[in-house]
Amino acid sequence: MPERRGLRVGQWIGLAATAVLLVGLLILPKFQSQYDLLTYTRFLVLALMAQGWNLIGGYTGYAAFGNVAFFGLGAYTTGLLMLSKLQVPFFPALFCGALLAGLIAALIGLPVLRLKGHYFAIATLGVAEAFRQIADTWDSVTQGSTGIDLPVRTEGEFFYYSALAFVVLGVLVTIALRRSKIGYAWVAIRGDQDAARMLGINTTAMKVLAFAFSAMFAAIAGGLTAYQNIHVTPGDFFKIEYTLQMIIATIIGGTGTILGPVLGAGVYQLLSNYVWTRFLELHPTVLGLIIILFIIFLPRGLMPVLTGSIEVARGRRRFRLQALLANVRAHRVT
Amino acid sequence: MNPTEFGQIAVNAVLLSGILALVALGFSLVWGIMNIVNLSHGAFVVLGAYLTFFLHELVGLDPFVTIPIVMFALFLLGFGVQQVLINQVIRAPLLATFLLTFGLEILIVNLVNYFFKADLRSVTTRYTGTGMSLGPLRIPYIRLAALGISLLLVAVTAAFLKSTRQGRAIRATGMDIDAARLTGVKVAQIYALTFAIGASLAGGAGSLLSMIVPFDPNLGETYTQRAFVICVLGGLGDVGNVILGAILYAFVDVFVGARLPEMSQAFTFGVLVLLLVLRPQGIAGKKLYA
Amino acid sequence: MEAPAVAQSAEVLLQARSVTKHFGGVAALQGVDLEIRRGEILGVIGPNGAGKTTFVNCISGMDKPTSGTILFKGVDITHMPGYAIGRLGLARTFQVVKPLRQLNVIDNVAVGAMFGAGGSKRNTSQARARAEQVLEQVGLKHRSTHLAADLTLPDLKRLELAKALAMDPELLFLDEVMAGLNPTEVERAMQMLQTINSSGITLFVIEHVMKAIMGISDRIVVLHFGKKIAEGDPSKVIENPQVIEAYLGERFAKRARGERQKR
Numbered sequence: 051m052p053e054r055r056g057l058r059v060g061q062w063i064g065l066a067a068t069a070v071l072l073v074g075l076l077i078l079p080k081f082q083s084q085y086d087l088l089t090y091t092r093f094l095v096l097a098l099m100a101q102g103w104n105l106i107g108g109y110t111g112y113a114a115f116g117n118v119a120f121f122g123l124g125a126y127t128t129g130l131l132m133l134s135k136l137q138v139p140f141f142p143a144l145f146c147g148a149l150l151a152g153l154i155a156a157l158i159g160l161p162v163l164r165l166k167g168h169y170f171a172i173a174t175l176g177v178a179e180a181f182r183q184i185a186d187t188w189d190s191v192t193q194g195s196t197g198i199d200l201p202v203r204t205e206g207e208f209f210y211y212s213a214l215a216f217v218v219l220g221v222l223v224t225i226a227l228r229r230s231k232i233g234y235a236w237v238a239i240r241g242d243q244d245a246a247r248m249l250g251i252n253t254t255a256m257k258v259l260a261f262a263f264s265a266m267f268a269a270i271a272g273g274l275t276a277y278q279n280i281h282v283t284p285g286d287f288f289k290i291e292y293t294l295q296m297i298i299a300t301i302i303g304g305t306g307t308i309l310g311p312v313l314g315a316g317v318y319q320l321l322s323n324y325v326w327t328r329f330l331e332l333h334p335t336v337l338g339l340i341i342i343l344f345i346i347f348l349p350r351g352l353m354p355v356l357t358g359s360i361e362v363a364r365g366r367r368r369f370r371l372q373a374l375l376a377n378v379r380a381h382r383v384t
Numbered sequence: 385m386n387p388t389e390f391g392q393i394a395v396n397a398v399l400l401s402g403i404l405a406l407v408a409l410g411f412s413l414v415w416g417i418m419n420i421v422n423l424s425h426g427a428f429v430v431l432g433a434y435l436t437f438f439l440h441e442l443v444g445l446d447p448f449v450t451i452p453i454v455m456f457a458l459f460l461l462g463f464g465v466q467q468v469l470i471n472q473v474i475r476a477p478l479l480a481t482f483l484l485t486f487g488l489e490i491l492i493v494n495l496v497n498y499f500f501k502a503d504l505r506s507v508t509t510r511y512t513g514t515g516m517s518l519g520p521l522r523i524p525y526i527r528l529a530a531l532g533i534s535l536l537l538v539a540v541t542a543a544f545l546k547s548t549r550q551g552r553a554i555r556a557t558g559m560d561i562d563a564a565r566l567t568g569v570k571v572a573q574i575y576a577l578t579f580a581i582g583a584s585l586a587g588g589a590g591s592l593l594s595m596i597v598p599f600d601p602n603l604g605e606t607y608t609q610r611a612f613v614i615c616v617l618g619g620l621g622d623v624g625n626v627i628l629g630a631i632l633y634a635f636v637d638v639f640v641g642a643r644l645p646e647m648s649q650a651f652t653f654g655v656l657v658l659l660l661v662l663r664p665q666g667i668a669g670k671k672l673y674a
Numbered sequence: 675m676e677a678p679a680v681a682q683s684a685e686v687l688l689q690a691r692s693v694t695k696h697f698g699g700v701a702a703l704q705g706v707d708l709e710i711r712r713g714e715i716l717g718v719i720g721p722n723g724a725g726k727t728t729f730v731n732c733i734s735g736m737d738k739p740t741s742g743t744i745l746f747k748g749v750d751i752t753h754m755p756g757y758a759i760g761r762l763g764l765a766r767t768f769q770v771v772k773p774l775r776q777l778n779v780i781d782n783v784a785v786g787a788m789f790g791a792g793g794s795k796r797n798t799s800q801a802r803a804r805a806e807q808v809l810e811q812v813g814l815k816h817r818s819t820h821l822a823a824d825l826t827l828p829d830l831k832r833l834e835l836a837k838a839l840a841m842d843p844e845l846l847f848l849d850e851v852m853a854g855l856n857p858t859e860v861e862r863a864m865q866m867l868q869t870i871n872s873s874g875i876t877l878f879v880i881e882h883v884m885k886a887i888m889g890i891s892d893r894i895v896v897l898h899f900g901k902k903i904a905e906g907d908p909s910k911v912i913e914n915p916q917v918i919e920a921y922l923g924e925r926f927a928k929r930a931r932g933e934r935q936k937r
Binding site: 111115334346 | 415421469476477478480482483484487490494495497498616654657661
Binding site for chain 3: 229230231234235237238240241242244245246247248249250251252253306
């Protein structure tokens with residue numbers, strides 16, 4: 051959409067890089083231990099969640115803070131369907147989970163998306179908390195805090211390739227949406243919601259759509275994680291950490307971009323692993339610090355830096371530290 | 385529910401509302417004046433609690449005596465945090481401030497966890513557990529004192545906001561920042577002052593809490609949430625609103641907590657969402673709609 | 675004296691009956707009756723706070739009137755949501771311009787083209803093509819790929835107009851589009867509005883720039899404290915003592931009278 055002309059070559063470079071990466075990701079499992087594969091799978095699942103969040107938080111500009119609600123919903127729906135008398139196979143169960151999440155997101159979104167910034171964020175946070183409590187107390191269905199155990203499946207490759215397939219699908223879906231009228235509507239809403247309304251956009255419907263989509267992505271991520279993890283509990287699958295990870299990943303990579311969420315998920319996973327091994331106990335502290343630094347210095351994430359670097363490399367733009375700092379100064383109050 | 389049970393719950397609610405008002409006041413000031421929803425507010429409460437704990441343990445100070453020290457220390461900390469961090473994102477979009485303060489919360493809580501470990505602590509003195517009996521109802525002295533001190537601090541803050549030059553400058557900035565600037569108010573200073581006051585009040589609340597409940601580094605999270613709900617309930621208008629919101633919330637929280645402890649959070653948030661959707665301006669105050 | 679440019683028998687495009695709007699205790703609009711005839715340029719003047727923008731908000735669906743009815747092309751749009759009204763063929767600009775900041779100019783306008791009255795028959799690339807046409811019309815083509823956030827005020831005003839035009843409206847509400855423009859820019863704007871009107875679009879123009887209003891309006895309506903205090907031929911309206919007292923001031927009226935006597 052708002053692509054500067056003259057990035058044609060840059061786009062080819064980006065495409066080529068992505069292709070190389072994709073091939074790399076496809077052959078990866080041959081060279082990795084099961085443990086490392088787990089990390090890569092986690093990165094892909096995070097990328098999936100981030101892609102979904104990007105639709106409502108990035109393109110549409112509504113910072114939902116409770117998408118873990120749909121992650122958990124997907125996890126439980128998938129698990130319970132697989133464990134039910136029907137013994138629904140994994141993928142159909144997964145899709146049911148996604149559909150259900152989308153539906154519930156639409157229902158919740160209708161009242162909640164009318165709220166302004168902070169209130170929307172906290173309301174969605176509240177929804178996530180409420181879902182956790184419901185999962186905890188609705189013993190008859192969810193077995194409460196003891197949780198449920200899905201059928202066992204141990205081949206890491208299965209989860210890895212499934213997650214990879216979904217991420218690729220996610221990228222294609224994002225491209226399609228962004229190019230469509232829906233994508234324009236979303237960005238218009240983020241630009242100026244009143245103007246968007248007066249331009250003929252049904253903002254409520256569009257917001258609900260974005261929210262529902264984000265829920266579906268999260269639900270699929272939840273189902274995958276549930277199956278891989280085997281054991282599903284409310285505490286584990288409704289924790290705020292997941293929401294934060296998907297938001298931070300999107301921010302690191304670049305909100306409102308197609309590959310930003312995937313890039314950000316990769317960077318986050320890398321950082322997280324590195325920090326975990328180096329700082330074990332202070333791991334959250336360092337992550338907190340990283341969040342803070344990104345927010346202050348790189349609020350639009352790495353994607354603009356990458357595209358900017360391509361332009362610098364082509365000699366079209368001079369590298370300016372000023373630009374980086376200008377962003378920081380712009381948000382200060384004097 | 386028999387009258388005694390109800391009475392005790394009511395007493396507990398009233399006693400709790402003082403501290404809640406104190407926590408919510410700092411939060412609402414930062415929100416109302418600076419338009420920052422400070423997700424690390426609870427972390428300052430935690431710091432206050434730990435500071436009192438260690439002053440009591442190491443130096444032997446009576447916890448009540450530590451309160452002014454803690455409040456001063458947190459005032460300085462808040463000032464510093466605002467200047468170095470918060471100030472960078474004041475005019476950034478909401479998500480940025482949200483995440484920044486959240487990152488800060490993770491940072492502070494985890495640091496506390498690292499240095500002081502996650503064991504439950506509490507401040508006990510020779511007068512812990514003493515109380516008076518009003519018929520069948522029990523009123524612990526410490527909680528009563530906490531209520532008194534909270535209300536005192538709230539009143540002092542209110543008086544400060546109303547009668548001093550700085551206080552009026554703060555209010556003016558909250559009402560119309562451009563107009564305030566035109567009348568010579570140095571907005572940057574006011575913001576730093578406001579945030580510092582918010583941190584200070586939070587610290588004070590933490591000190592009081594350390595004497596009342598067992599605490600660990602995660603104490604703060606629930607208080608940030610509660611502060612938020614109280615602000616939504618009462619609206620961001622003025623101190624009176626905060627007190628009103630605190631009392632209302634305390635009653636609902638204690639009452640629901642007694643009957644449906646497992647569902648209390650879901651219930652609270654359900655009420656919150658309902659409130660936001662149906663009556664966006666709270667009981668009185670600024671509108672919240674998009 | 676000039677004969678009214680629009681015949682009395684012209685079709686009524688929009689009919690507002692007893693439109694009232696209360697904000698808490700304040701009555702921003704009190705029983706405003708107004709007709710907009712197809713093909714005309716209706717000028718709207720009045721002091722600040724008279725309710726002009728509130729009126730536009732109520733008609734365009736940005737806000738809802740407390741009471742009264744509004745019919746557009748015979749359809750009751752009183753309680754219709756804003757986006758649906760836009761799709762019916764009614765567009766508006768905002769007094770304080772509302773560009774879609776992070777998009778570039780052509781995308782800003784393309785949004786109007788794809789969601790407005792003509793939107794259903796256009797896909798995104800057709801919308802961009804239409805946007806290019808509109809940008810040509812308002813003189814912004816050279817800035818197509820610039821970000822909206824980087825434009826100067828006059829260009830932002832043109833963008834605001836372009837967005838609304840891209841919606842293929844039959845009725846266009848313009849809220850102080852000339853505020854902040856220098857005399858040359860005002861002249862150009864006047865010409866542009868007249869061209870737009872000649873192409874068949876009915877205009878409802880709120881303005882404080884009297885020269886512009888007098889120059890292009892077929893009829894004028896005067897609002898004051900939420901009430902319509904005068905309506906009709908421009909030259910007659912500015913003679914109206916109520917209007918003079920409320921808004922124009924004696925000096926202007928005298929000058930305007932003098933101007934016309936010269937002709």
